Amino acid sequence: MSETFDLAIIGSGPGGYRAAVLGALRGLNVVIIEKATWGGCCLNRGCVPKKDWYHTARLVAAQRHFAGRGIQGSLSADMDQAWEHQRGVVETVRDSYLGYMKHLKIQYRQGAARFVDAETLEIAGADGRETVRARHTIIATGATATVPQPFVAEPGRVLTTDMLFDDKPPAGERVAIIGSGVVATEFAFIFRQLGKQVTWLTRSKPLGGQKFSPQALSTLKEQLAEHDVEPVRVKGYETVETGDAGVTITNTDGNRFEVDWVLLGTGRTPHTEGLDLDAVGVKTDARGFIQRRPTLQTDVDNIYAIGDVACDWMTANHALSDATIAVENIQTGNTREQDERFVPIAIYSAVEMARLGMDEDDAEDDELEPAVGFAAFETSPRALGQDEPEGFVRLIGDMDSGALLGGEVIGADAGELVHVLSLAPDRDSALAWIAGGRWNHPARAEEFLNATETLASKWGLQSEIFGL
DSSP: OOEEEEEEEEOOSHHHHHHHHHHHHTTOOEEEEESSSTTHHHHHHSHHHHHHHHHHHHHHHGGGGTGGGTOOOOOOOOHHHHHHHHHHHHHHHHHHHHHHHHHTTOEEEESEEEEEETTEEEEEETTEEEEEEEEEEEEOOOEEEOOOTTOOOBTTTEEEHHHHHHSOOOSOSEEEEEOSSHHHHHHHHHHHHTTOEEEEEESSOTTTTSOOOHHHHHHHHHHHHHTTOOEEEOSOEEEEEEETTEEEEEETTSOEEEESEEEEOOOEEEOOTTSOGGGTTOOBOTTSOBOOOTTSBOSSTTEEEOGGGTOTTOOHHHHHHHHHHHHHHHHHTSOOOOOGGGSOEEEESSSEEEEEEOOHHHHHHTTOOEEEEEEEGGGOHHHHHTTOOOOEEEEEEETTTOOEEEEEEESTTHHHHTHHHHTSSOTTTHHHHHHTOOOOSSOTTHHHHHHHHHHHHHHTOHHHHHOO
16 A cells, blocks of 8 residues: 655655655655665756855955955965865755654655656665655756767776766866856856866857857856866867876867766756656657646646756855745645746856846847846955955846846855845835845945936836835
8 A cells, every 4th residue: 555645756856855845844745766876966966066066166266366365375275174064064065954854754765766647656776676656746857968979988998977976086187178058167167266277168258158248258268267277169079088187078179088087067967867757748848858837737637746857047145946836836726926037046156146037139029118227246245355356246127117037146146145136025015125125335235226226217217116
């Protein structure tokens, strides 16, 4: 006799964990199933360990201002010890994670799940097979690292980001980082601060696929160059040879790059292997993402898909937001829809970057009239006092209504500051909410007020935003 649950969740990354906790807190009988390491990619091989290393990198980078502040001495970082530090953080978080689920009486199963029918899952674990029934299921299986040709993952020589945190980094100071996306852009800076000689090979402009403004990308380029990190553009790769001496990469122009090891930052592929989605009618698109509606339901009404397996943004932030909406929809009859654009994204490189919402092209596509408000940190007393005046706040409002359409924060602590935008009551009143707020001084966050006032004054939106 199989046990029946209100909610079954496949995958224990940030989306799966959030869905399990929220479901239990709201009175649902929940089971969560994980076939690999509890916590998924974010906790074990992604956001958490990477942010740990980023903090170390920022501490090392800050020393360029030591002399001017009257601080003597210099800093250097050891990647092996940095690896040990992140591992301790990860294990502490994982223990807390499992303990909280136990406290909430969430049942968890270690094993690989597959659909038998829309309300039945078979779990294959070390102790055999078990069947559970669930009125609703959330698929949160995440994604796996993509290894493009002619690269072949090889321990000690060619690593994916998953492999980077599974074992201590390989010996050798010369590292090639491959890719132009978020992961490569972050690790190029982090590795340089951790003492590595970085060769960063890209086929396109760093972060070219993101929606950051030209001003933001220019600031990133300047700050990377200040830390001796510059991408080398290549058209493609001809061969990758590994051996006792390291790795030799030959590009399609015949140039050779000799390094000790390689880190691939070349994207991730949705993970649906073994779920037997066809058995229940859950469909995937040409890229492997599970197809879903704005309510996050798949083609099967009681089966939802969240996070990287269904969202090409592929961030923990989107998985967490998806989890909240999916659980609410399970309880309210699918009353909420996801707008992925308004989930904040953040990038942690030589300059911190965060944004949400539309850019000008998106606004025009929606037949809106965008207006821009801008405030630079170069005159912020707080930013100057921190020796980090680079960056700005840039807001996009609607000329007709004064609604917030989008915004970005470039500079120190951007990943924290972006919450000023994401936590506003609603987009229609967000700018008025900022304008009427009370602000600490001096603070970086004050630049949101300055950008809002600039936008209102420049575009004649005092009435819409200030009620004047």
